[in-house]
Amino acid sequence: MAAESSEGEDDAGKLTGGNQLLLVDDDLREMGKKAAWSVSSYKPGNGVSSLRDNNFETYWQSDGAQPHLVNIQFQKKLVVLYVDFKLDESYTPSKISIRAGDGFHNLKEIKTVELVKPTGWVYISLSGTDPRETFVNTFMLQIAVLSNHLNGRDTHVRQIKVYGPRPNPFPHQPFQFTSREFITYSSVR
Numbered sequence: 001m002a003a004e005s006s007e008g009e010d011d012a013g014k015l016t017g018g019n020q021l022l023l024v025d026d027d028l029r030e031m032g033k034k035a036a037w038s039v040s041s042y043k044p045g046n047g048v049s050s051l052r053d054n055n056f057e058t059y060w061q062s063d064g065a066q067p068h069l070v071n072i073q074f075q076k077k078l079v080v081l082y083v084d085f086k087l088d089e090s091y092t093p094s095k096i097s098i099r100a101g102d103g104f105h106n107l108k109e110i111k112t113v114e115l116v117k118p119t120g121w122v123y124i125s126l127s128g129t130d131p132r133e134t135f136v137n138t139f140m141l142q143i144a145v146l147s148n149h150l151n152g153r154d155t156h157v158r159q160i161k162v163y164g165p166r167p168n169p170f171p172h173q174p175f176q177f178t179s180r181e182f183i184t185y186s187s188v189r
Contacts, residue, residue, distance in 0.1 A: 092118065
């Protein structure tokens with residue numbers, strides 16, 4: 001991902017900034033369409049569908065006590081959130097926990113992230129520094145907003161994307177080519 005970014009991670013593991021443009025490597029695919037989404041609470045007109053509508057003017061707004069939860073269940077992974085401190089101020093998450101498991105009964109926290117006045121896409125790798133290193137093998141992800149900026153009660157998250165590896169187009173091939181040119185010439189016809 002080569003692009004100008006104001007996003008960074010400081011020594012305390014806090015993410016700062018955000019990207020106005022969503023930049024994702026070609027070998028990743030957005031998997032959110034293949035998931036069942038739910039939230040712990042929402043204000044009328046600001047439900048889970050607002051997280052997936054590709055419109056930055058809409059947002060999910062929680063309604064109740066923290067933590068605020070976004071549940072993502074997969075049938076068969078990099079999480080990217082769009083948040084905007086400039087527009088949402090105290091509604092902007094400041095601490096997020098990512099939990100994974102087979103279902104609600106065995107979710108375990110796999111990542112905690114602190115956000116410092118984020119504006120734009122915030123990338124949360126569920127593995128190491130490179131999201132292709134090791135993906136989390138899970139059927140369910142839960143995003144828990146543990147706290148907001150300025151001690152806000154409810155939260156605004158404008159968009160969420162979930163990325164996982166692209167399947168190998170030739171599953172029995174010993175090499176996994178990534179360029180279209182190599183894939184084109186990788187089999188005998």
